[in-house]
Amino acid sequence: MKKALVLQSDFGISDGAVSAMHGVANSVDHDLKIFDLTHDIPPYDIWEASYRLWQTITYWAEGTVFVSVVDPGVGSTRRSIAVKTGSGHYVVTPDNGSLTHIARTEGIVAAREIDEEINRLPKSGESYTFHGRDIYAYTGARLASDVISFEGTGPQVPVESIVRLPVKDAQLEGNLVEGMIDILDIRFGNLWTNISRELFKKLVIPYGGTIEVEIQHGGRTIYQNVMTFGRSFADTHKGEPLVYINSLDNMAVAINQGSFAKAYGIRTGSNWVVIFRKRDD
Known part of the structure; x- marks a missing residue:
């Protein structure tokens, strides 16, 4: 059964970046339902990306796949991960703190590091600056369309190893x-x-x-x-x-x-x- 795919980024809609992500997802499965959470996250603002995911995620059906791309470390050694939340949703994102709010509220029950040799848009191997298109949209669409299982995204990693931003408890x-x-x-x-x-x-x-x-x-x-x-x-x-x-x-x-x-x-x-x-x- 296909799941919805929901996209979030700091790309804005003034150029073709978001459309390219939609196109990649659509090329994986023409019948996949693709939605936008927001693409107006302030540039590089990982904190806001984390919050907007939490603000939205529980209103979507269990099994929905979210792709969140606010990635100032693109092309660096930061990991690309896919996680399953305690509420039964999936998030595909850079491991840079964008899961902070969800980890605190919904919890993360499993995490995998994306195998970029397998889960990467074909013929994009020399590009290192648009992982939102080449890795995250592609992997998210494959997961939402059941082309791959959650286990097929890559090897398991400890949930405790996921990067979290500092938070002050009330x-x-x-x-x-x-x-x-x-x-x-x-x-x-x-x-x-x-x-x-x-x-x-x-x-x-x-x-x-x-x-x-x-x-x-x-x-x-x-x-x-x-x-x-x-x-x-x-x-x-x-x-x-x-x-x-x-x-x-x-x-x-x-x-x-x-x-x-x-x-x-x-x-x-x-x-x-x-x-x-x-x-x-």
Whole structure:
């Protein structure tokens, strides 16, 4: 039974790179269903590639094959791998940290290093700069079309050997919850944190109540203010900040009809710390 193939990259769609990946996958099996997750990952941003995979993967049927190509180390000694997740999905990707979020949430139950002698687009042996086309799209399509089994992607490697990026776990300490800015809601500039609704609720802040928010980068405070905890943007006036629960059931920070990230120069990753502190009044 054929599985869907979902592609992600930092290639953009201004040239033929993504179309070439589609073409390779289609040449493996004309009936294969091919979809795009996104090709607008910022160039070389492995962290965002990792997050977008996690954001999307569980909404697809078990057995779906994902190809993720954000590969600043293309042509180097970094490995090409295929993994099976705890949720029953497959990911074909460079082993450079792009599986960080999935490893933490869904888990990885098996991993294989892609045998590039077998799983490589024919007549592409002298190309070392477009593995997204020559190795990942080709291998992903062969796996999704059942041309090869998961075992056929290459030799098994220890799951523990997979590269992971550093992550700051969210934690409750007294009257505050501390976590990190996991990702930006790109189009609107909202800050999505790794602080879960359940953890935040332990502060016992009612909807409509206020909470102190502090954002730090490298130990330096970038932003500090008191804002409303709202159900939606309608709970504040235009231009006012708020804390809300996002679509992934985690806490987020926004400006109503404005870009919080742009206003304060906020970015993402484990060195961007967010603190929600309960007020005494």
